[in-house]
Amino acid sequence: MEDCLAKKMEITVSEAEKRTGRNAMNMQETYTAYLIETRAIESQGEGQCAPMDSLWRRYSEFELLRNYLSVTYPHIVVPPLPEKRADFVWHKLSADNMDPDFVERRRIGLENFLLRVASHPVLCQDKIFYSFLTQEGGWKEMVNETGFQLKADSRLKALNATFRVKNPDKRFTELKHYSDELQSVISHLLRVRARVADRLYGVYKVHGNYGRVFSEWSAIEKEMGDGLQSAGHHMDVYAASIDDILEEEEHYADQLKEYLFYAEALRAVCRKHELMQYDLEMAAQDLTSKKQQCEELATGTVKTFSLKGMTSKLFGQETPEQREAKIKVLEEQIQEGEEQLKSKNLEGRDFVKSAWADIERFKEQKNHDLKEALISYAVMQISMCKKGIQVWTNAKECFSKM
Amino acid sequence: DLSLPNGTPVDTSSPASSSSLLNRLQLDDDLDGETRDLFVTVDDPKKHVCTMETYITYRVTTKTTRAEFDLPEYSVRRRYQDFDWLRNKLEESQPTHLIPPLPEKFVVKGVVDRFSEEFVETRRKALDKFLKRITDHPVLSFNEHFNVFLTAKDLNAYKKQGMALLSKMGESVKYVTGGYKLRSRPLEFAAIGEYLDTFSLKLGTIDRIAQRIIKEQLEYLVELREYGPVYSTWGGLEVELSEPLEGVSACIGNCCTALEELSEDMTEDFLPVLREYILYSESMKNVLKKRDQVQAEYEAKLEAVALKKEDRPKVPTDVEKCQDRVECFNADLKADMERWQNNKRQDFRQLLMGMADKNIQYYEKCLTAWESIIPLLQDKPETK
Numbered sequence: 001m002e003d004c005l006a007k008k009m010e011i012t013v014s015e016a017e018k019r020t021g022r023n024a025m026n027m028q029e030t031y032t033a034y035l036i037e038t039r040a041i042e043s044q045g046e047g048q049c050a051p052m053d054s055l056w057r058r059y060s061e062f063e064l065l066r067n068y069l070s071v072t073y074p075h076i077v078v079p080p081l082p083e084k085r086a087d088f089v090w091h092k093l094s095a096d097n098m099d100p101d102f103v104e105r106r107r108i109g110l111e112n113f114l115l116r117v118a119s120h121p122v123l124c125q126d127k128i129f130y131s132f133l134t135q136e137g138g139w140k141e142m143v144n145e146t147g148f149q150l151k152a153d154s155r156l157k158a159l160n161a162t163f164r165v166k167n168p169d170k171r172f173t174e175l176k177h178y179s180d181e182l183q184s185v186i187s188h189l190l191r192v193r194a195r196v197a198d199r200l201y202g203v204y205k206v207h208g209n210y211g212r213v214f215s216e217w218s219a220i221e222k223e224m225g226d227g228l229q230s231a232g233h234h235m236d237v238y239a240a241s242i243d244d245i246l247e248e249e250e251h252y253a254d255q256l257k258e259y260l261f262y263a264e265a266l267r268a269v270c271r272k273h274e275l276m277q278y279d280l281e282m283a284a285q286d287l288t289s290k291k292q293q294c295e296e297l298a299t300g301t302v303k304t305f306s307l308k309g310m311t312s313k314l315f316g317q318e319t320p321e322q323r324e325a326k327i328k329v330l331e332e333q334i335q336e337g338e339e340q341l342k343s344k345n346l347e348g349r350d351f352v353k354s355a356w357a358d359i360e361r362f363k364e365q366k367n368h369d370l371k372e373a374l375i376s377y378a379v380m381q382i383s384m385c386k387k388g389i390q391v392w393t394n395a396k397e398c399f400s401k402m
Numbered sequence: 403d404l405s406l407p408n409g410t411p412v413d414t415s416s417p418a419s420s421s422s423l424l425n426r427l428q429l430d431d432d433l434d435g436e437t438r439d440l441f442v443t444v445d446d447p448k449k450h451v452c453t454m455e456t457y458i459t460y461r462v463t464t465k466t467t468r469a470e471f472d473l474p475e476y477s478v479r480r481r482y483q484d485f486d487w488l489r490n491k492l493e494e495s496q497p498t499h500l501i502p503p504l505p506e507k508f509v510v511k512g513v514v515d516r517f518s519e520e521f522v523e524t525r526r527k528a529l530d531k532f533l534k535r536i537t538d539h540p541v542l543s544f545n546e547h548f549n550v551f552l553t554a555k556d557l558n559a560y561k562k563q564g565m566a567l568l569s570k571m572g573e574s575v576k577y578v579t580g581g582y583k584l585r586s587r588p589l590e591f592a593a594i595g596e597y598l599d600t601f602s603l604k605l606g607t608i609d610r611i612a613q614r615i616i617k618e619q620l621e622y623l624v625e626l627r628e629y630g631p632v633y634s635t636w637g638g639l640e641v642e643l644s645e646p647l648e649g650v651s652a653c654i655g656n657c658c659t660a661l662e663e664l665s666e667d668m669t670e671d672f673l674p675v676l677r678e679y680i681l682y683s684e685s686m687k688n689v690l691k692k693r694d695q696v697q698a699e700y701e702a703k704l705e706a707v708a709l710k711k712e713d714r715p716k717v718p719t720d721v722e723k724c725q726d727r728v729e730c731f732n733a734d735l736k737a738d739m740e741r742w743q744n745n746k747r748q749d750f751r752q753l754l755m756g757m758a759d760k761n762i763q764y765y766e767k768c769l770t771a772w773e774s775i776i777p778l779l780q781d782k783p784e785t786k
Contacts, residue, residue, distance in 0.1 A: 178639060185636045192629045199622035206618055209611045217604040220597055224747050231754070367642045374646050375779045378653075378772050385769035389762055396758035402751040 005124035010039045013111035055136040071148045074272040075355035077362040079116035080261030082109025090194040161278035172273045179266040186260040208239030227402035234395040255373040287337040294330040441465040444530035447522045464552045491547040498734035502535035503681035582698035602683035630654035649775040660767035667760045700724035
C-alpha cells in the first residue's frame with residue numbers, strides 16, 4: 001500500500017459553487033462546480049507544507065472519469081460516484097439538486113470517491129486519474145483520445161452473454177446473485193429508514209406544542225406557574241433537537257448508499273466475466289465446427305447437416321482442387337483460431353485471477369466499512385437516547401418544583 | 403350549640419350545614435399518616451357473568467378508627483353503578499361541596515373492550531382515586547351515604563330505602579331554587595369561574611397533544627417494525643457481517659418493545675387523569691352556578707322585603723335562612739377550592755413527573771440496547 005497515491009498526496013473536495021454557463025446546445029444552464037485541492041504530503045519531521053494546487057470540476061467530469069476507469073479496468077470493482085439525483089428522501093429533505101444540503105453531501109461523496117480511487121493499488125497509478133486531479137485544461141480531450149469508448153462493451157452484447165453463457169465460473173455466478181440481493185436489501189433498508197426518519201420527526205415536533213400550552217397554562221397558576229413554564233422550554237428544546245439528529249443520520253444513509261452503488265460495480269465485473277467466458281465459448285465452438293468441416297472435407301464424409309453439403313450433393317461435388325483449397329483455408333483459420341483461443345483462455349484466466357483478487361480486497365473493505373457504519377449508527381442512537389434522557393430529566397426537575 | 407355571627411341558631415340536624423365543622427376543616431388540612439384515621443382502597447377486579455348481564459365488581463377495603471364505624475375493618479364488593487349512586491347521593495346531600503369526578507360512565511361498545519385488562523385497571527385506579535379524594539375530605543368523608551357505601555353488605559337494600567330518607571331530609575337540603583338570576587358574581591367566585599374555564603381549556607389542549615403524540619409514536623412504531631427485520635435479512639446474505647446485522651435487528655426490536663410500553667403507559671395512566679380533571683372542572687362550574695342561584699334567591703328575597711317597607715325590626719326567618727345558606731355555601735366552596743387547588747397541584751406534579759419518568763425509562767431501555775451491541779459490532783473475527 002506504500003505506493004498508493006493517497007499516501008503521497010492530500011486530496012480534498014473543499015468547496016462547491018453554483019455556476020452558469022453554456023452547454024453543448026449553446027443553451028444557458030446552471031450547474032455546480034467542485035473545487036479539488038491537492039497537496040503533496042511531506043514526510044514527517046519537515047515543518048514546511050507543500051503548496052496547495054487546485055482546480056474546479058463538475059459532476060459530469062467525474063462521471064467521465066469513472067466511465068473511463070470502468071472500461072479500462074474491467075476486472076476492478078470501481079468505486080461508485082454519489083447519486084446523481086436525490087433519492088430515498090424523507091419529506092424534510094429536498095429532492096432538488098441545487099439544494100445546499102444535497103450539494104454539501106455530494107461534495108463529501110465526491111471527495112470520498114477520489115480518496116477511494118487514490119487508495120486503490122491499481123487505480124491510483126492511472127495517469128488519467130492523476131491528470132484529473134492536477135491538470136486543469138484539456139483533460140476531457142485527453143480522456144477521449146484514449147479511445148476508451150471504443151473498448152466499452154455494448155449493453156446488448158453483455159445481456160446476450162448473460163443469457164447464453166454455459167460455463168461461467170461458479171464464484172462469479174454466486175457473486176452476481178449476492179450483488180443482486182445486496183442491492184435489493186439495501187434499497188429496502190434505505191426506503192424504510194426514510195419513512196422511519198419521517199415519523200420520528202413527527203413525534204419530536206408535536207412535543208413542541210407542549211411548550212406553548214404549558215406557557216399559557218402557567219399564566220393562570222400561582223405556585224405551579226414557574227415549573228410549568230420552564231418545563232415547557234425543555235419541550236421546545238426537545239422538539240428542536242430532532243433536526244440535528246436526523247441530519248447526522250443522513251451520513252449513515254450515504255454510507256449505505258455507497259455500498260448500494262458498489263453492488264452495481266460488482267455486478268459489472270461479473271458481467272465482464274460472463275462476456276469473456278461467452279466469447280471464449282463461442283470461439284471454441286467456432287473452432288470445433290471449423291475442425292469438423294475440415295475433417296469432413298478431408299475424409300469425404302458428411303457428418304453434420306449443412307446447406308453447403310446439401311447443395312453440393314444436389315449440384316455435384318467439388319473438384320479435388322477446390323476441396324484442397326478449401327481445406328487449406330480452413331487449416332489456416334483453424335491455426336489462427338487455436339492461437340486466438342489460447343490467448344482468450346489466458347486472458348480469461350488472468351481476468352478471473354485479478355478480478356477475484358480485487359473482489360477479495362473489496363470484500364474486506366466492505367466488511368470493515370459497513371461495520372464502522374453500523375458502529376457509528378449505534379453511536380448516533382446512543383447519543384440520541386442520552387439527549388432524550390437529559391431533556392426529560394430537566395423537565396422532570398421543573399415539574400418537581402411545581 | 404353553635405350560632406352564626408348574626409345570632410341565628412344553626413340547624414345542626416342538617417348534614418348540609420358545615421359551619422359547625424369549620425374547626426375540623428382547619429385541623430384536617432394537613433393529613434399525614436399519623437393524623438389520618440380512615441383508609442380506603444379499591445382493588446381486585448372480578449368479572450361476574452349472569453344471565454342478564456356481565457359486569458365487573460371491585461373490592462373496597464376500609465380500615466378505620468373512627469367512631470362512626472362499628473368495625474375497624476370492612477371489605478365489600480362494589481360495581482361501577484354503586485360508585486355512580488354514591489356520587490349522586492353526595493351531590494344531593496352535600497351540594498355546597500366539590501364532589502370528585504368518576505371515570506366516564508359510557509364506553510362505546512366495539513371501540514373499547516370493557517373487559518380488557520387495561521380498561522379495567524384504568525377504571526380501578528380512577529375509582530380508587532375517587533374514594534381516596536372523598537376520604538381526604540373533612541366533610542364528605544363523614545357523609546352517611548359514604549359510610550354505608552363502605553360498610554353495607556347489601557347496598558341495594560339501602561339504595562331503595564334511600565328514596566324515603568331523602569324526603570325526610572327537609573328543606574335545608576334542597577338548594578335547587580331555580581328561576582332566580584344573579585346580577586353579578588362576586589369577584590372571587592368570578593375569578594374561580596374564569597380560572598376553571600381557562601384551566602379546562604388548557605387541559606383539553608394537552609389531551610389533544612398527548613393523543614397526537616401517541617398516534618405519531620404508533621405510526622413510528624409501524625415503520626420500526628418493518629425496519630428491524632431488514633437488517634436481519636441482510637445478515638442472512640453476509641458472512642462476517644451476519645452477527646453485527648442480526649445484533650442491530652434485535653436492538654431495533656427491543657426499542658420497538660420499549661416504545662410500545664411508553665405509548666401504553668401514556669394511554670392508560672396519563673390521559674385518564676387529564677380527562678378526570680376536565681370532568682372535575684365541569685362539575686365544579688356547576689357548583690359555582692348553584693352558588694349563584696342561592697345568592698340570587700337571597701338577594702331577591704331581601705329586595706322584596708326592602709320594597710315592602712315594613713318597619714319590622716327583624717328580618718323574616720326565611721330571608722335569614724337564605725343568608726345563612728349563602729354564607730355557608732361561600733365558606734364551603736372557598737375551603738374546598740383551596741383544598742382542590744392544593745391537591746390539583748400535587749396531582750399534576752405527580753402526573754407530569756410520571757410522564758417525564760416514563761419517557762426517561764423509554765430512552766434508558768433504548769440506550770441499554772444500543773450500548774450492549776457496541777462490543778458485538780466491534781468484535782474482530784479472530785477473537786471468535
